[in-house]
Amino acid sequence: MQTIAIRAARAVQFVLxxxxxxxxxxxxxxxxxxxxxxxxxxxxxxxxxxxVIVEIDGLSYPHLQAAMSLGYAPYIQRLIxxxxxxxxxxxTGLPCTTPAAQAGIMxxxxxxxxxxxxxxxxxEQLVVCKLPGxxxxxxxxxxxxxxxxxxxxxxxMNMFDGDASLSMFTLAALHRKRFFESVRGLxxxxxxxxxxxxxxxxxxxxxxxxxxxxxxSIWARWKKHQPLPLEWGFAFLRVFSNVILREIQTFAVLxxxxxxxxxxxxxxxxxxxxxxxxxxxxxPALHALRAIDSRIRQIDNxxxxxxxxxxxxxxxxxxxxxxxxPFTHQYGxxxxxxxxxxxxxxxxxxxxxxxxxxxxxxxxxxxxxxxVIESNLSPPLTHIPRKLRQLVARRVVFNLxxxxxxxxxxxxxxxxxxxxxxxxxxxxxTPRQMDISEVAVFYPNLMSDLAAHEGIxxxxxxxxxxxxxxxxxxxxxxxxxxxxxxxYTVEGQDPLAALPNSRETAAQLNRVARFAHSGDLMLIGSYxxxxxxxxxxxxxxxxxxxxxxxxxxxxxxxxxxTHWNLDRVAQATEIYPLFAQLYAR
Numbered sequence: 245m246q247t248i249a250i251r252a253a254r255a256v257q258f259v260l261x262x263x264x265x266x267x268x269x270x271x272x273x274x275x276x277x278x279x280x281x282x283x284x285x286x287x288x289x290x291x292x293x294x295x296v297i298v299e300i301d302g303l304s305y306p307h308l309q310a311a312m313s314l315g316y317a318p319y320i321q322r323l324i325x326x327x328x329x330x331x332x333x334x335x336t337g338l339p340c341t342t343p344a345a346q347a348g349i350m351x352x353x354x355x356x357x358x359x360x361x362x363x364x365x366x367x368e369q370l371v372v373c374k375l376p377g378x379x380x381x382x383x384x385x386x387x388x389x390x391x392x393x394x395x396x397x398x399x400x401m402n403m404f405d406g407d408a409s410l411s412m413f414t415l416a417a418l419h420r421k422r423f424f425e426s427v428r429g430l431x432x433x434x435x436x437x438x439x440x441x442x443x444x445x446x447x448x449x450x451x452x453x454x455x456x457x458x459x460x461s462i463w464a465r466w467k468k469h470q471p472l473p474l475e476w477g478f479a480f481l482r483v484f485s486n487v488i489l490r491e492i493q494t495f496a497v498l499x500x501x502x503x504x505x506x507x508x509x510x511x512x513x514x515x516x517x518x519x520x521x522x523x524x525x526x527x528p529a530l531h532a533l534r535a536i537d538s539r540i541r542q543i544d545n546x547x548x549x550x551x552x553x554x555x556x557x558x559x560x561x562x563x564x565x566x567x568x569x570p571f572t573h574q575y576g577x578x579x580x581x582x583x584x585x586x587x588x589x590x591x592x593x594x595x596x597x598x599x600x601x602x603x604x605x606x607x608x609x610x611x612x613x614x615x616v617i618e619s620n621l622s623p624p625l626t627h628i629p630r631k632l633r634q635l636v637a638r639r640v641v642f643n644l645x646x647x648x649x650x651x652x653x654x655x656x657x658x659x660x661x662x663x664x665x666x667x668x669x670x671x672x673x674t675p676r677q678m679d680i681s682e683v684a685v686f687y688p689n690l691m692s693d694l695a696a697h698e699g700i701x702x703x704x705x706x707x708x709x710x711x712x713x714x715x716x717x718x719x720x721x722x723x724x725x726x727x728x729x730x731x732y733t734v735e736g737q738d739p740l741a742a743l744p745n746s747r748e749t750a751a752q753l754n755r756v757a758r759f760a761h762s763g764d765l766m767l768i769g770s771y772x773x774x775x776x777x778x779x780x781x782x783x784x785x786x787x788x789x790x791x792x793x794x795x796x797x798x799x800x801x802x803x804x805x806t807h808w809n810l811d812r813v814a815q816a817t818e819i820y821p822l823f824a825q826l827y828a829r
Contacts, residue, residue, distance in 0.1 A: 287504035287552070294397070295556045295827055296501065296547055297509040298540055301342060302516030303533065304564020304794035305333040307524045316530040319541040320559065320801060329557075329801050332808070336563045336798045337815035338752035339666055340788045342511075343373040343382065343403055345562035345798070348816025350393055350406035350509070352824070353386040358762040359663035359789060366675045370661070371761070379403055379415040393823040397507030398500040401493045406509060412496050413489070490514055494539045501543070504552035507827065512536045516565075520784040524565040524794070559801040562816070566793030568665065568780035571699050571769065579667055579699075579767070579781045580660040586693040587656060627736045628692045628714050635681040635707050649674050655686050661763070662781035664789030665771075668763030678764040680705035680712055694767060699779040702739060702768040702791075704757050711757045713750070715739035722754045742773050748814055749791060768792075 303311075308331075312321040323329040336345055339359045347354040361372045373379055383404045392407030399408035404416045411417030493510050500508045515536060519529040540559060547555045572578050577585070650673055657672035671678055673686055680691065683705065694703045695714050703714040713720040718736025726732060730747045740746035756762055769779035771792030778795075780787040788795035800810060800819075808822055 287506065290504065290506070290553050292506070293554045293556055293827070294504070294506045294508070295558060295823070296497070296543060297507075297558045297560065298497075298543060299346075299402075299509070299511040300515055300533070300536055300559065300561050301511055301513045302519055302524075302563065302565050302788065303561040303799070304524065305331075305561075305797045305799040306794050307564060308561075308799050310525055311530055311533055314525075314530065316534045317537045318534075319537045319544070323544075323801065328804060330804050331799060331801050332810040334798050334800060334810040334813040334819070335748075335796055335815070337817075338749075338756050338791065338796075339663060340563035340790075340795050340798075341373075341663060342562050343379070345816040346403050346511075347382070347386050349562075349819045349823075350402075350404050351383075351387050351390045352817050352820030353390060354815075354817055355386065356759045356761055357382065357386075358756055358759045358766075359661065359666055359668055361661040361663050362668050362761050363659045363661050363670045363763070364761060365670055365672065365677070368672075368675075370659075373403065374415070376415045380417075383416040391824070393820065393827070394507045394509055396505075397509070398496075398505040400496045400500070400508070400510040401489065401513070402509055402511050406507075408507070408509070410500075410505070413493065490535065490539065494542060497543055498546050501546050501555065502551055506553070508555075511562075512539070519565045519786045522785065523567055524786045556803055556806065557801075560819075561798040561800075563788045564794040564797045565786040565788055566665070566771075566795040567775075567777045568769075568784060568787045569777065570783050570785070571779055571781050572783065574779065575697075575699055579662060580658075582697065583658060583660060583669065583690070583694070584656075586690055587658075587687065624718065624736050625692060625696050625716055627719060628695055629688075631712070631714070631719055631735060632681065632684045632688075632691065635679075635684075635712075649676065652686070664782060664784065664787035664795070665769030665778040665780050665792065666790035667767040667769075667781045669765040669767060671764045677706065677760075677762070679707045680765075681707060683764055691765070694765070699770050700767055701770040701779075702753070702766075704753055704766040704768070705764065706757055711754045713739065713753060720750060722750060726754050727751060742771075743791075751814075752791075 300308075308317060308320070311317045312324075320331075324331055337348070337354075339357070341357075341360045343360060344354040344357045347357055357373075361370070363370055371378055373382070387407070392405070394406030394408040397406075397408050397410075399405040399411040399414045399417065401413045402411075402416075403414070405411045405414045408414075408417075490512060493512070497508055497510050514532040515529055518526070518532050522528045544557055547557055575582070652673060654672045659670040659672065661668045661670070671683060671686065674682075683691065691703050691705075691714055694700050695716050701715060705712055705714075709724040711722040711726070713722070717739045718734055720738065720740065721733040721735075723729070723732075730751065732747075732750055738746065740749050743749050753766075753768075757766055767781075768790050769781060769792075771778045773792070776793045778787065778790065778792045798816075800808075802808065806826070813819065
């Protein structure tokens with residue numbers, strides 16, 4: 245009986261070998277023709293292993309686990325159950341956004357990327373990480389004297405190119421100096437459309453995706469569910485992101501694997517788009533994840549052929565999502581409108597001549613104003629104006645005429661830049677960053693009013709070499725050496741005490757607050773640990789960028805032969821050396 249079983253196993257192995265050889269021949273013939281038509285060079289066969297990174301934008305570690313248990317990531321689950329791959333959690337750091345994460349992973353540097361959106365006070369320019377020129381300038385800065393992990397390889401559908409030789413639909417590679425590399429994307433699109441089977445498949449999927457969106461919208465409005473679907477145009481964006489781009493980028497990755505590109509990185513954005521609008525475990529988001537899981541299977545199947553190079557596969561996310569309620573939905577106004585309301589009619593401009601008298605009068609006025617604010621507030625909010633009085637009293641109030649850097653007439657000129665549950669507030673009375681004692685001179689009530697609002701958890705600012713975190717429960721002061729000491733001073737109750745790792749969170753806030761382009765004030769939306777939900781400053785029902793919940797939790801799936809300990813990773817920048825060392829070229 246045992247002999248029969250052995251013979252049967254050998255026969256099956258022989259048949260599978262023949263099938264594998266035939267498939268290898270098929271793939272070689274197919275992709276040889278494709279690369280010739282595209283005019284792409286095939287990299288010479290190499291004994292050195294390459295890698296393929298597939299990023300799923302916005303998928304947290306706990307939400308991936310939940311999706312697998314519900315059957316929406318069957319291929320990823322199969323890889324784990326076969327004991328071929330291991331799934332690990334890692335912390336993305338603050339801000340938990342795609343530009344900060346990809347900059348950290350690809351270059352090991354995400355300094356001064358304070359959010360997805362911010363403001364350059366000195367240049368008076370709005371910055372948003374979705375414009376090619378902007379992303380290219382960021383990449384030029386963070387990549388100085390650094391080598392990206394994709395050097396000589398391929399970047400498909402990313403923000404940064406990681407020094408890839410060929411880039412397709414990559415924002416940083418769309419700059420005019422990289423125009424001829426960007427033409428590759430057009431060539432792929434033309435070839436893709438000329439492929440009848442793939443075009444018909446994509447057309448059918450696009451129709452199905454659009455009809456699905458319409459049906460879900462009608463159902464949600466009929467049942468009056470929250471969140472309600474957004475504008476009708478989102479259905480077309482959904483089809484473009486979840487079908488057309490997804491199929492094109494999968495096709496491109498398959499071609500790059502055949503070519504033997506030494507490093508390949510691609511990002512699927514469909515899950516993130518739908519999770520923002522419907523929730524991280526909503527049916528639309530989970531269906532998008534299942535489609536991505538199917539494309540990972542296609543990529544892995546070709547990778548396993550080892551046609552011209554052996555590849556390691558990595559599936560990871562850049563950050564997670566935390567369920568949220570929009571600030572506007574909950575309070576009937578935007579964050580900017582609330583700040584404008586806080587400033588209405590309560591500020592006075594001192595126009596008296598004489599710089600010394602002006603400074604002295606201003607100090608007295610400010611102290612008295614803060615005392616009045618403190619007397620009108622009920623505990624525990626009284627600690628905020630008291631803290632501000634202490635900070636102002638420790639220093640000489642600045643001279644408004646010095647070097648012409650202050651313009652009190654612009655005290656109502658305020659820029660608010662929101663990224664999920666994180667917001668940067670810029671006060672244009674000066675082109676430089678302001679200390680909170682300086683903010684208190686122009687806006688004595690502002691920080692108290694912000695901290696008292698139910699939708700705002702933390703108000704963060706700087707005071708000389710310190711970072712100060714204010715909240716309605718208490719405040720924290722972090723010294724310049726906090727990154728090393730992890731010791732902070734608390735007045736009142738520790739506002740971070742409810743978090744599982746408050747010291748690490750404080751370190752993240754301390755780091756971002758010191759960025760050159762962070763706001764004069766940083767605001768963090770309120771977090772409810774019982775509901776695991778945050779207040780979002782954008783119109784999203786799940787968001788990321790700030791603190792609280794799964795938004796800070798990313799995952800990585802890698803081969804069991806790769807022994808990486810990700811438990812202590814606290815920043816995306818700590819992922820970079822793992823790839824740089826293992827695949828040094």
